[in-house]
Amino acid sequence: MVKNLLAAAAVFLLLGAAAYASFFIAPTDVKQGLIYRILFLHVPSAWTGLTAFFISFVANLLYVWRRQPRWDWLGISAAEVGLAFTTVVLVTGPIWAHPVWGIWWTWSPRLTSTFVLWLLYVSYVLLRTLLEEPDRRALLSALFGIFAFIDVPLVFGSIRWWRDQHPQPVVMGEPGSGLDPIMYKVLFFSWFAMMALMTLLIRQRYRLEAMRSDLETMQHELEAA
């Protein structure tokens, strides 16, 4: 319990430091002014969400291969946490877009593929609530999770492969693209803070899934007795 509280406090401090750096250390953008500072929240949330979906994808593959419940627990835990981060991306994106583009939303490849990704993982989470039998639930949701991950490369490549209103990538983009060195440092520090938050949330969610499994086993044993 004390260890959990200490971990949560450390993550809270890291997030606070990232917010401070975003507002007071990163220089102001000449073109966009203050509004660009949403970048330090929006982009790290997107990267962290995709990382969580990758963890879920690997866990789902391992479940299909090994059939060990712990991979099922990790799969759903990482997917749900990835969904929280992608929700942040879908909320902060329009708040940033409105003053800059003059519109809240457009059905461009990056925005559409991100929204489809969110819908796919909402379906993944809902699918599990419809299936009662643990082994069947784990296998079917693992297969669906592997299918849902197909959209992740599309999200990554959408602004590289197609014309898009969304800004070009700030990392691994075309020559001449990118950020000021201090902005890069703040961006990567913010990502580090978000990854720490992701790790904390996945750990919490994993413990919840392990407890649910214990409860199901106990109920099964009581019914059999």
Next chain:
Amino acid sequence: MKNLDSVFAAYMAAWAIFFVYYITVARRASALRGDIERLKNSASRGK
């Protein structure tokens, strides 16, 4: 300080989403712990 309200709204929304999710997981865990305790008690009474 143009668009300060938008930046503030984005940060508040993000923190609210993470906080609500964290609380949801904690509440679900607490409810499960209660269910496990109840089952253990009913199992020990049945012996």
